[in-house]
Amino acid sequence: MATIKRYIMENCPSHDTCWDIAASPDGYIYVGACMEHTAGGIAELVQFNLKTKKLRSITNMAEVTGEKYGDTYAPQGKIHLSLCPTREGVIYGSTHCTTPPLKDRMWDPWAMFTDDRRCFRGAHFYRYNPKFDNIE
Known part of the structure; x- marks a missing residue:
């Protein structure tokens, strides 16, 4: 039996869901740690090193997208079914949102869709290159 x-x-510690995990050919596993149920929550890209058994936060999606934590918009709360490693170890991904803005109690897309202050400003594509430890 497997262990x-x-x-x-x-x-x-506050991230509450995970919608994507991907193994890259260079021996790392990448995890999209999401915050769907915490108002204003920002998703994190996390790297797990199989050799050392250590987790490392690569970046949060507010940094990647140029958004600020605590603004009034629906945040980049998810990395959703998008982590895609290449043979070279570069990881591609995208953001998504079902996270309420910081001062809202729940995600309500119909109410936020036409509200310029609370709307989701859009998903973003990004790539992480572990060789240079940069994300763009």
Whole structure:
């Protein structure tokens, strides 16, 4: 019988969902740590090193998209079914949102859709290159 090991993402204590995990050919596993149920929550791209068994936060999606934590817009709260590693180890991904703005109690897309102050400003594509440890 296979042994299952569990690793706690201590650097993401408030993240409540995970919609994507991808293994890259260079021996890392990438996790999209999401915050769907926390108003104003920002998703994190996390890297798990199979050799050292260590987790490392790469970046949060507010930094990637140029948005600020705590503004009134619906935040980049998810990395959703998008992590795609290449043979060279570059990771492509995209953001998504079902996270309410910081001062809202729940995600309400119909109410936010036409509200210039609370709307989701759009998903973003990004890529992370572990060779240079940069994301764009």
